[in-house]
Amino acid sequence: MRGASALQEVLTKDKNPLSVYVVWEPVLPTDWKSPGTGTLGRLFDRRVRQFWDKEHLISAEMRKAAESYPSEIPVQRRRTNDKADGILWDAIAIFKPGAKWDTTMPVPKFLGGTVVKVIGDVEGQLSAAPRRNN
Numbered sequence: 001m002r003g004a005s006a007l008q009e010v011l012t013k014d015k016n017p018l019s020v021y022v023v024w025e026p027v028l029p030t031d032w033k034s035p036g037t038g039t040l041g042r043l044f045d046r047r048v049r050q051f052w053d054k055e056h057l058i059s060a061e062m063r064k065a066a067e068s069y070p071s072e073i074p075v076q077r078r079r080t081n082d083k084a085d086g087i088l089w090d091a092i093a094i095f096k097p098g099a100k101w102d103t104t105m106p107v108p109k110f111l112g113g114t115v116v117k118v119i120g121d122v123e124g125q126l127s128a129a130p131r132r133n134n
Helices: 002-013 057-068 115-128
Strands: 020-024 048-052 091-094 110-113
Touching: 002 020, 002 115, 057 091, 057 110, 091 115, 110 115
Parallel strands: 020 048
Antiparallel strands: 091 110
């Protein structure tokens, strides 16, 4: 949950138009249900949409993108927490403005984790990103 709080701090500073999708998933043995209001409340920015992914579908797509596009996602940007059962978690992906997710996840311009450890990189990516008016 420290990653969620760190992300909220970045969003508080960055007021540019962007869409933020936070996907919560069960990883620990205690994660048997979706997060409650206390956890969800850590991300209160109006640009944030939060989802519960019990089946780890987004994790699988992020892993596939990282493995399928190693030249587009440099090794240092692919560091993430990874459980033995293959769940990608505590990770953040940033996409170019206008990127579309059709049948597969678009190649992220940044993919990294543990979120709290890469939050400086995330802030740099957001501040350097060209903006599209919404």
